[in-house]
Each structure stands twice: as structure tokens, then as C-alpha cells.
Amino acid sequence: MTALLDALLLGAGYNAALVAIGASLLGFAAGASGTFLFLRKRALVSDAVAHATLPGVGLAFIAMVALGGDGRNLVGLLAGSAVTAVIGLLAVEWITARTRLAEDSAIGAVLSVFFGIGIVLLTVIQSMAQGRQAGLEGFLLGSTAGMLFQDAVVIAVGGSLAVAATYVLRRPMTLVAFDAEYARAAGVNVRHMDLAMMGLVTAVTVIGLKLVGLVLIVAMLIIPAVTARFWSERSEHVVWSAGLVGAVSGYTGAALSASAPALPTGPIIVLVCAGLFVFSLFFAPARGVLAAMLRFWRFQRRVHLRQGLLALARAEPIHDAFTLRVLRQKGLIRADGVATEAGRAQAAKTARDEHRWAIAREVHQDTALTGRYDGLTPIEAVFTRDEIAEFDRRIGGPTMVASGGPG
């Protein structure tokens, strides 16, 4: 426990502190930029991009060794991975645009082919004299052992640039994610914006290779976004809370793995992130599962209340025990089942709103609205004033004719 506390307070040694700071920066960049991918419903393209980095890592190593340098130079390896990642991304885009294949098929094809090539290259490198200690397989699942200061600098600079670009492009990216047709009509180049979005994700993937690895980086791009979505109904908030979720996961995960020997950093970061997701899934205030259950229970009560009030309005006997209990708790009936003053007034209002709702359902063939029909939500909260006036006009119409014509 003290080991974990030490790690959380950056007291577990120089290397652990570097890793923790790097991981939180990476987490923030991945969470924020990944949100747009999630909102654009293209989250899985990032998986293809991530797997397409592997051949680049291998090729860059071979090239650097062939040129007589140190094959393990991180900047060189990352540059190589970026090149094949972009090729993979363009391959997905090209297949989707030029053939009848859907994007998911294109992702599957590109992901497996590039990953296959990458594994072949790694095997070839294993047989090279300089290849044995290369440690390139660390790029698969991340490896923080022996992380250097310059590696942390790469992550810090790259991550900050990605966050800055996300900030600058947030408006056009939101527009494209929400309504691509409108964005195009407003003069936004949707294709360029999609490429920018994917370019950001590629950059985050590449700088995250060392820490989290290409297999799991997709988790850092997507899980923070879906976690943040539970907490907000506004895209701007979702973007920055996703960054926060990513940063907290990165920092905590890195500290956890530093506090005990043989805990792999990347997977632990992802598990922390998944923990936040599961927590949000159940406990988020509006969109969480528990909130939904609570809402349903309240809804059920309201339905019973409405049934009871309608029965009172029509002077029908009430037999349902739950209904009677609800009415009694609200002080609408006395213990002997007779309506109170308040009960009679509410019953009359309910009967009138019931009339308006009946008209509303005739006018709006819309389940999104009729689903909100529970007899207690004030009708004014669902419909605009002119809409309600329209309902009342329809209710009033025949009565006026019956009582001697309009005027």
C-alpha cells in the first residue's frame, strides 16, 4: 500500500515518475482526440491504424541498422510506424470509397494484413545479429522498462501537440461528427476533416506505442470517450472529460504497475480505464443503469398515480393496492378511499391533460414523444405553447359548434 502511495506521489523512483507523467499526458491526448472518432462512429478505424504501425517499426529498425545506426532509436522507430499507419489508414479509406465493401470489412482486411506483415518482419529481425536485444516485441503490449527521459519528452511533446490540434479543430470536427451534410454545405471539407481526425489518432497511437502498445492503444482512444458520454449530454464536455478519464487512468495505472513487480504498465492502465467505465455504466446520474432503473420505478409510480386520478375523475372504484398506496401517500385520498379536495382538483387537471395528450398522439406520430407520456409530466414541458393551443383548439372545436357556432 505504501508502495502504491509512493508511486502515486511520484516517489517510486525516477523511471516510475517519468512513466506516470508520460502515461497521464498520453491518456489525456488519447481520450480527447478519440472522442471525435467515437462521435463520428469510426472508433474501430483506430484499431486498423494501430495494427498498421507494426510493419513500420520493423522496417525502420532494419533501415536504421542497414545505415549503420542504432536500430532502437525511438524517434526513428516511431517515424517508421507513422508511415505504415498512414498507409493503413489510407487503405481503409480507399477501400471504403472505391469498392462496395463496407468500412468494417475494410478494417478487418487492413488490420490483419498489416499485422501479419509486421509479425513476419519481427521474426526476420529476431534472426539478425543486432535483432536479438532489440525488444521490438515490446511495441505489441507496451514496455516501460528502461524508459528514457527522451522517450518521455517524445510523449509529452507529441501529446501536447495532439491536444492543441484537438482544441483548434473542435468546432469543425463536432460539426462533421454531428451532421456531415450540413458541414459540407457550410464549407467544411469533410474529407479533410476526417483525415485530420484520423491523423490525430494516428499521432496518439504512434506516441503511445512504447507505453501501451499497439494492441491496447485502441482502448485508450475509445473507453474514455464512452465513459465520459455517460456523464454529459454536451459534446464539448464529453471531449474534455474523456481527456480527464484518460489522464487519470494513465497516471493511476502507471503508479499501480510501478508499485508491484511484474505488473505490465499498458494492460494495467487499460484495466483502470475499464474500471472507470464500469463504474460510470452503473452509477452515472442520468444515463447509468441504476439511474435508468430508478427512473423506471418512478415512472411506474406515476403511471399508477395517473390511473388512480383518472379513476377518481370518472368516479370509478380503485382496487389496485399499489395505486391506493400511491394516492394515499400523496394525500389525494383519505384512508377510507374517498378523494380529498386536492385529489379532486388534480383528477380534473389530469382528465383535461389526458384529452390534450389524446389529441397530441393524433397529431404527432412520434414514439419519442408518446413515450414521454406519463400523465404527470406537465404537458407544457413536452410541447410548445402554440402546439398546446392547437390541441385546445381541437378539443374546443366541436363544443363550440354544439353551443351555437363560432363567435
Next chain:
Amino acid sequence: MHTLAVKLATADGRVLTPVAPADSPLAIRGLTVSYGEKPAVFSVDATFAPEAMTAIIGPNGAGKSTLLKAALGIVPRVSGDVTVFGRPLAAARSRIAYVPQRASVDWDFPTTVIDVVLMGMYRRLGLLGRLRPSHRETARACLERVGMADFADRQIGQLSGGQQQRVFLARALAQSADLYLLDEPFAGVDAATERAIIDVLKALNAERKAVVCVHHDLATVDSYFDHVFLINVRKIAEGPVATTFTSAHLQATYGGRLAMAHIEQLNIADHAS
């Protein structure tokens, strides 16, 4: 391409319209759009009248929406060029407001009514411009115009179809454009919304703005619009409702799909006189 389109039009025996393209809010020459091999819109010329309310009319699959989308560059054109207020499209984008079909977006998107309206101002705000209280006030005023001011902070998924359509219209209003292009704004909305929308459009028209709607309800053409554009892959006719919305043109547009009896019901014969 341009001269070819003119030649084709002449060969078809069509008379090029009297409105000069330079005066038109939206002029299209030789527009062809194709999904695969089959053209959705073929060699269409259109010169929408200035300061007019124009309905684009035609049967399902006639290329009504495609015409608008291609004019705006939303779908790629095979050929054709577009001028807006006499200038190339790219130079006049800020003068156009487009209202897409409601079904084209995901309504569970995390955004509120007022945020959607503010999207109409993104172009003016630029990438880094600060969102000021004055922008919010403008957005609220636009919501007020469509009768949705009380709904500003709602998540958009909680709205009815008609309310969603009003929000889209408010977003277009926030652009303060000179040309409004609407794709089926009355499709699947309730009567109150239809009235609210047409009132806003007529008010825009009174402010000398041009309004072009893809429209499907022949019965309301006469009361809502003053110009029509009839299309069935090729252009059939365009001009004022009084002279162009005739049974002969409708027959040519809809072919056998619109019975003579229906045309007579529309009571349009007297327009021709």
C-alpha cells in the same frame, strides 16, 4: 462541359430561362449527378428566381434532394457548374443556409438545442473565435422565431420530429444567410410545426431572402410558394406558379403516376389562364 450542356439543352428544345444567371441566387448549368451508372439528375439547368419562394417538385427518386446536395457539393457532380449570386459557390458559401433532412443525423448525439443553433455560427466564429454572450442571445432569438425558446437546454434526442425540424431551421437562421435551401422541411412534421415553419419562411421572403424547398405536397404548392421547379431526373419546367404549375407540366413530371383526377382536384387549371 458548359457549352456541351447548353447544346444538349438546346437540342432538347428547352428554352433557357429569362432570369440572367448573374441575378439568380442559385444558377445551375448542365448538372449531372450519378450514383453508379444510372444518372439521378441529368443535364439540368436551373436559374432560381431572386427573392422568390421556390418549390422543387417531382416524384420519389426524381433527384430533388440530389439536385440541392449536388449544387452545394455534398454529393459529387459528374458535370455542371453552380453560381450563387453570380459568384462561384466557394466564394458565396457564407450567403447560403442549408437545412438537411431530419433523418440525416443521429439524434442521440451529445448536444443541446442551443448548441445546435450555435453551430450555425461556427463559420463566422472561425476556429478560435470566442463564443460571446451576444452569440448566445442571437441563438436564443433564432429559437424564439421558431417557437422553441423554452427548449434551449434540452438534449436534442428528447424532441419530437417537428421540434427537431424547427431546431434545424433555427440553426439556418443563425447563419443570417441570403439564400435558404431546405430539403423536405415539412416531411413528417405535425400541423403546428408546418405552420410555424412556413411562417418563418414567408417572413424571410418578406426580408427579400430567396427560399428554395424540396417539397412533396402538391396541395400546398399554391399557398406556400410563388415559383416552382419541376424535375424528374431531367428538368421539366421552371417559373412562376401561375404559369408553370400546370396540369400539362405535372403530367410530364409524374407521367402515369399522377392520375388526371388528382390533378383536377388540385384545382390548378385556372392558373394557366
